[in-house]
Amino acid sequence: MQAWPLTGRAEELEVIADVLCADGPYAGVVIAGSAGVGKTRLAREAMALAAERGWAVRWVAGTVAAQSVPLGACAQWADRLEGNPLQLVGSVIAKVTASPNGAPVLVVVDDARLLDNLSAFVLQQLVLRRAATVIATIRTGAPAPDAVTALWKDGHLRRLDLQPLSRGESDALLQSALARPVNSACAERIWRLTRGNVLFLHQLVTQEMHAGRLVSRDGNWQWVGTMEVSQSLVDLVDLRIGETPEPVLEVIDLVAVAEPLELAHLTALADASAIEDAERRGLITVSMPTSVARLGHPLYGEVRLAQAGHLRLERLRGRIARTMAAPDRAAGAPDPVRLGLLWLESDLSPDHDVFTQAAQAAFRRLDVDLAQRLAAAAMAVGAGVDAELLCGNTLMSLSRGAEGEELLKSLTARALPEPAWSTAVHLRADNLLWPLGQPEQSRKVIDDALASASGPVSHRLLAFRAVQLAVEARPAEALEVCESINRTALFALPALKLACAHAIAFGDLGQPLRAAASAEQAVRLAEASPEAAFFQSIILIVYYTEALTLGGYLAEAVTVADRADQQCADVPGTA
Amino acid sequence: MAHDDVDDYEAALRGLPEAHSLALRLRSAGVADEVVCDYLHIEPEGLDTLLRVAEEKLDAELHKR
Numbered sequence: 001m002q003a004w005p006l007t008g009r010a011e012e013l014e015v016i017a018d019v020l021c022a023d024g025p026y027a028g029v030v031i032a033g034s035a036g037v038g039k040t041r042l043a044r045e046a047m048a049l050a051a052e053r054g055w056a057v058r059w060v061a062g063t064v065a066a067q068s069v070p071l072g073a074c075a076q077w078a079d080r081l082e083g084n085p086l087q088l089v090g091s092v093i094a095k096v097t098a099s100p101n102g103a104p105v106l107v108v109v110d111d112a113r114l115l116d117n118l119s120a121f122v123l124q125q126l127v128l129r130r131a132a133t134v135i136a137t138i139r140t141g142a143p144a145p146d147a148v149t150a151l152w153k154d155g156h157l158r159r160l161d162l163q164p165l166s167r168g169e170s171d172a173l174l175q176s177a178l179a180r181p182v183n184s185a186c187a188e189r190i191w192r193l194t195r196g197n198v199l200f201l202h203q204l205v206t207q208e209m210h211a212g213r214l215v216s217r218d219g220n221w222q223w224v225g226t227m228e229v230s231q232s233l234v235d236l237v238d239l240r241i242g243e244t245p246e247p248v249l250e251v252i253d254l255v256a257v258a259e260p261l262e263l264a265h266l267t268a269l270a271d272a273s274a275i276e277d278a279e280r281r282g283l284i285t286v287s288m289p290t291s292v293a294r295l296g297h298p299l300y301g302e303v304r305l306a307q308a309g310h311l312r313l314e315r316l317r318g319r320i321a322r323t324m325a326a327p328d329r330a331a332g333a334p335d336p337v338r339l340g341l342l343w344l345e346s347d348l349s350p351d352h353d354v355f356t357q358a359a360q361a362a363f364r365r366l367d368v369d370l371a372q373r374l375a376a377a378a379m380a381v382g383a384g385v386d387a388e389l390l391c392g393n394t395l396m397s398l399s400r401g402a403e404g405e406e407l408l409k410s411l412t413a414r415a416l417p418e419p420a421w422s423t424a425v426h427l428r429a430d431n432l433l434w435p436l437g438q439p440e441q442s443r444k445v446i447d448d449a450l451a452s453a454s455g456p457v458s459h460r461l462l463a464f465r466a467v468q469l470a471v472e473a474r475p476a477e478a479l480e481v482c483e484s485i486n487r488t489a490l491f492a493l494p495a496l497k498l499a500c501a502h503a504i505a506f507g508d509l510g511q512p513l514r515a516a517a518s519a520e521q522a523v524r525l526a527e528a529s530p531e532a533a534f535f536q537s538i539i540l541i542v543y544y545t546e547a548l549t550l551g552g553y554l555a556e557a558v559t560v561a562d563r564a565d566q567q568c569a570d571v572p573g574t575a
Numbered sequence: 576m577a578h579d580d581v582d583d584y585e586a587a588l589r590g591l592p593e594a595h596s597l598a599l600r601l602r603s604a605g606v607a608d609e610v611v612c613d614y615l616h617i618e619p620e621g622l623d624t625l626l627r628v629a630e631e632k633l634d635a636e637l638h639k640r
Binding site: 012015166169 | 590591593594615616617618620624625628632635
């Protein structure tokens, strides 16, 4: 059967066209509706019309499988994103909104309720900054990220509640799709079941034609034989999928657990004819030129995943993870977070390297909870000190100071090589100073460490001592310690701390220009040290603006504050 | 409205998707917006657009007659 024509949606398309063309209060449209009502089809049609009119169009889709991967839905614009995490969202937005000759950009977000939090934040920022026009689809009755819901609740997107077709529209669609009249009894029975839900209609017709019960006789379609039809769309999808050959089911399941799944991986895991069969049946779609496979409809995945046992899902994830990690993969290097999560929830033996790399990447994408989970998983199977330090860092960032202290205390007690040991001491002292609010204990950690350190290590520790003195409002002593430090002994983290100490101390001593120079140096160091940048930059900006304000450089303070404001706008959460 | 016009209007209303038809009937009966939304299971933020779409579909139905 050919693709069915869009029917009964002229008025809805007009609403969308109005929003796209008018310079009105809306940055786009959210299409809300029940499963199968035709939200995605309407969005695709609107996207095609916009493309015809010269818009640059982008397609993003939330999926169950990618929901736990930070930036999973925006993977096509997020690959190889390294560097300062505070600039991550800004760089994704820049890539999404780049268009030739300044053409307006339309971003279509299908199933926005399934976006991961960071992608939802990107969507929110696209809308709030009016950086692109957005069409988002959401299923009614299903929870969505707050960042998505706020877009229409706060009036940024026009909400269009898509309704099932009328009886007349349904009949017209049926006749058009079947290319011949449908007898009235047949149309009536179909209407009673489907009530204008286009997917239900499509599934029903496909199933009944396949079963030989919907037949063409005397120039029109009739529904013959015993009526053995499910009363709900989900049951019907379940029934239809249940009749699918096992190799095709395997294809659906593989895509469902890792959607969107690169075609290169899918072809390595499943029989080519089964993949073609799944595509022919509309159970999966393959997007070009990205060559990724997606489910034909989210319900297919929901039905299959609900039926699949835990062990089967683990096995499928394991097969996909192993294929992704294979060195001769045709699909390129996998997203480390995606690979780590698949591996973590698979039947494969835990691999601390995979988990550590995933944790580091998750941390760079500002998903500290996930980074902590992955780092802990890496530690549980004997990962090295990198995972332990990251775990300590994440616990501190999550304000889980007591757990952080337990881990970091044990790390500082070990004979770790440099720079791991001084990093552990810095993190422990940081954790005690800020999340736990125990400055005396923080000082004692540095005192004890200095007692056993010598050479370059002691200079690294003194950098933190300088910070402690600076935040205790002892700027002269802080500067004295700063002057005693051999800077060539410092790596990124202590160098950053030293610059912070200088900035705070100079500010308190009424030397705002020197404070500003030190703060700028600290900002550059933070940009080069993503792990440190996460929280250091925000703290630094506070002291930076304070120094300028106290020194009477109000215009400069406003400029720095504006820069910080922009930076914080790119960071989800409470930054 | 003449009798034929009333029949046409009623027939056009019946030709609409159920939610659109119901929204127009409830509004013309003076039912409060929040009650209309409750009946239709839609969010208040979507009511204006639903009514606009309903009116345009009604116009299209009337033009067919």
